[in-house]
Amino acid sequence: MDNNATRILDHCLDWLKECIDTRVKYYFELVEDSCVLPSLDLSGNENSGLREWMRRYELNQDECFIVMLSIAPMIRPEILDVLFTENKNTGKRYTEFGGSPENSQLGGFVPTIQTALFLLAGGDLGRRLAVMRIFRPTHFLFKNRILEGPEKGEAVISLQTALKFTSEALYELLWQEEYHPDLRADFPAKRVMTRLSWDDLVLSPSVKSQVMEIRTWMQHEEKITEEWGMKKFLKSGYRALFHGPPGTGKTLTAGLIGNALGRDVYRIDLSMIVSKYIGETEKNLAGLFDQAENKNWVLFFDEADALFGKRTQTQSSNDRFANQEVSYLLQRVEDFPGLVILASNFKGNMDPAFMRRFQSLIYFPVPKPEQRLRLWESSLKQCLKIADDVDLEAISRRYELAGGEIVNVVRSVAIMVAARSDVEVRAKDVDVAVRKELQKDGRVVS
Structure with missing residues (x-):
């Protein structure tokens, strides 16, 4: 991430911390004023992948807040420590604050949808219902797989759902890189x-x-x-x-x-x-x-x-x-x-x-002799020295091999040539390798 992007990210997380502190102080009646969360200022012309990402999706203040809240556990988890507060009357954490209990055992507070609703709306039911619109599966944050959402077809997302970025969105937001998933249990x-x-x-x-x-x-x-x-x-x-x-x-x-x-x-x-x-x-x-x-x-x-x-x-x-x-x-x-x-x-x-x-x-048929000759020449002749007794044209006519089989033969030939510390392919090398390939599926070797 470049310096501008780092500066913008720090600015956004500082704003998130200010919003959380404001809401928590008001909740515990540490301030007498009405709870008005500060606004995020993203004005400026300096180039930043993060700012451009936010502008591209046309994020409003609530959406920016939810995005930063989802990122905070990975970048600045200490911002959320205040939400670990225990209710002295019950001996448990405050239900209003949300948080994912199975993930919080790892040492940090993992915000949930309930966390976002508390911080953005407090006890204002009308405001809470307005913010909940963001957490419908049809919202672009879930539809575009920016945040991990529900199973397809579910109409409502549980308030206990942890706020987590998908890997692809995280790469795009933080590093402006495309994420390429690979084979794993949840991605076959x-x-x-x-x-x-x-x-x-x-x-x-x-x-x-x-x-x-x-x-x-x-x-x-x-x-x-x-x-x-x-x-x-x-x-x-x-x-x-x-x-x-x-x-x-x-x-x-x-x-x-x-x-x-x-x-x-x-x-x-x-x-x-x-x-x-x-x-x-x-x-x-x-x-x-x-x-x-x-x-x-x-x-x-x-x-x-x-x-x-x-x-x-x-x-x-x-x-x-x-x-x-x-x-x-x-x-x-x-x-x-x-x-x-x-x-x-x-x-x-x-x-x-x-x-x-x-x-x-x-x-896709098995290649004809003239096509097989092209395959032999491109895979063997261009890479190794061919002895005078190797007649690729005759080999192409004699053996009906698919392209993948020819590649297997070339690999075997290369192994034989390397084993004798040579650089030249002999006719016997090709003959042995071809016969071995044909025998794999029981084809008769004439």
């Missing part, structure tokens, strides 16, 4: 990143044309739907199915589309999504889609037929709940405003209801 997805370029993606012209159509739509969606007035006919977002044998470039294509759009691509870990317990799969998916909704992410479901498979005839309660899961998935995918890519090795395993809702169904 991992970011897909690639250092390769479109030149490294070897596809037939027809397949590449279909892929470019996805990129073009995402780049010009706003113009098509808003400027051209097609919003009432066309749903927002885009849904695509990539199908074909393993190793044919489906994941790489998703990563390259994300790079071209300047968007993060997240590959969903289905093992963390699917649950044998009724309702848990839908809950896990709901959490993922809720986090992604306003982030411009590309969601990539690999081996999607495990989750989006065909519905069965209802013969038991388990069948009924399984079909409900598929129906729920269908609805969430269709309503997602961004790009969703499903990948499957077998198109026939997908539920027909999904097929009708995809804008693109793209088949």
